[in-house]
């Protein structure tokens with residue numbers, strides 16, 4: 001890239017630049033004309049260079065003047081110049097060695113006048129910034145009078161120099177503001193792109209950020225490193241050619257020491273060959289081993305949040321490319337904060353993802369274990385139950401009969417637990433997909449109510465069923481939906497005392513079939529309601545604990561509802577009763593002439 005690349009950047013900065021240049025050009029031409037000089041030039045200090053922005057005079061000198069000069073040439077000139085005003089300096093015809101090759105000698109045949117302008121005379125105004133540093137030079141040459149400046153010209157020039165000074169400083173301010181704004185905007189974009197939730201792993205985030213980073217900072221290579229609590233961390237580095245490179249382990253050791261110190265000091269790491277200020281040697285290693293060549297210029301900043309340094313970022317520029325500007329350095333330090341926060345989030349998300357995957361594996365293992373165990377228990381349990389039944393028919397003495405009864409209750413209870421576990425394992429198994437067929441849930445309701453009714457009667461609980469006359473069809477598994485309604489209805493009866501009421505209702509609401517099972521029983525505390533659908537949860541309410549149960553019924557109900565595309569809700573008040581509501585997507589009724597009846601569907605499934 002050219003040395004004067006900043007002048008050519010597209011966008012608002014370039015526009016401001018060119019309009020400011022036009023103003024300066026106009027100014028220089030007016031000064032030359034009004035004060036009476038053929039040549040006038042205005043140069044500004046750009047880093048360590050003096051760059052001419054406006055010139056008027058013989059065309060043959062233009063190209064030469066447009067070459068930047070080192071700022072260092074100003075000092076010896078000013079040292080020997082005479083002050084003719086606050087800004088104005090004049091130096092006599094003694095040629096200065098330091099100016100050799102930098103100062104255009106504009107020939108003018110001197111007159112005989114004692115005040116005649118000499119070919120090596122120089123008249124210039126020093127333009128300074130608020131900090132007192134030289135910001136630019138306005139110089140004039142070849143006076144039309146052929147004389148050295150008189151008092152009137154000096155005061156005119158002084159006035160115009162003051163105006164030129166303001167114009168140059170405004171240009172600097174505008175440029176800095178625009179640069180800051182551009183950097184702030186691209187830094188925001190950078191951080192936004194690093195925070196995209198769609199990016200998978202941390203490596204994805206780092207890779208994705210590279211392009212933005214390089215573009216925002218007009219850099220070539222980049223290295224982003226994120227520390228991990230254990231291990232060497234995650235690194236992504238790309239060279240000038242955009243190739244991914246492996247980060248050497250020694251560099252990871254160096255960055256682990258340097259980055260936290262840089263973060264604590266909130267300082268950038270600036271490294272170029274021959275530049276001091278890198279006690280860790282990290283910059284030299286980045287230049288030499290990672291991002292291209294030893295002669296690149298590297299800007300590095302630590303990434304962090306609060307007191308914690310979470311990583312490091314380094315950018316490189318090719319030799320000959322412009323140096324990092326103060327705005328870019330400030331912007332990089334700011335990016336260190338913003339990107340640090342974004343990467344911390346990405347790191348946390350990745351850890352969470354890993355944790356979720358681990359938990360899923362544990363959960364899968366648990367489900368498999370439960371399924372396998374309950375399966376293995378089912379057969380011996382059936383054998384025991386069968387034999388106990390046979391034994392019950394035998395003529396047992398009262399003591400043996402009591403033992404027999406206890407054994408039978410125990411095996412019944414075990415059978416219930418095993419059956420509940422088997423069903424829950426089945427409905428939770430992703431390898432056991434739902435086989436959904438159209439079925440009329442009213443039929444399920446009737447069957448369930450008929451089954452639970454005897455228990456309700458025995459307890460003195462009034463059980464009612466309310467359903468519409470028209471079919472309520474859902475796509476589902478008949479066995480599973482039977483357990484769903486059965487669990488809710490039997491719970492309602494179980495947790496309702498004598499004299500209470502249980503109502504099972506089915507209705508259609510918009511495109512859903514809604515089942516409500518309400519009771520006037522013991523109710524559920526708000527605290528318990530939050531835990532209700534967790535496997536093995538049993539209420540701490542003594543009234544509930546008096547009833548036997550596994551704590552698996554509602555988990556199974558919720559799982560069945562979810563795999564049918566439905567949802568479950570509970571509304572309850574302790575001591576007053578509970579209402580469970582299950583909503584399932586409705587399916588349009590199947591015309592009886594072309595499809596099997598819903599009853600056949602149930603049997604088929």
Ligand code: ADP
Pocket residue numbers: 487491492493495519521522523524532537538539540544545548549550551552553554555578
């Ligand atoms: P359980 O086999 O213990 O009944 P569930 O999963 O079906 O297991 O229910 C979990 C807990 O929720 C029960 O132990 C009970 O405390 C409470 N519960 C469920 N249904 C009702 C209800 N209709 N009224 C009051 N409490 C209920």
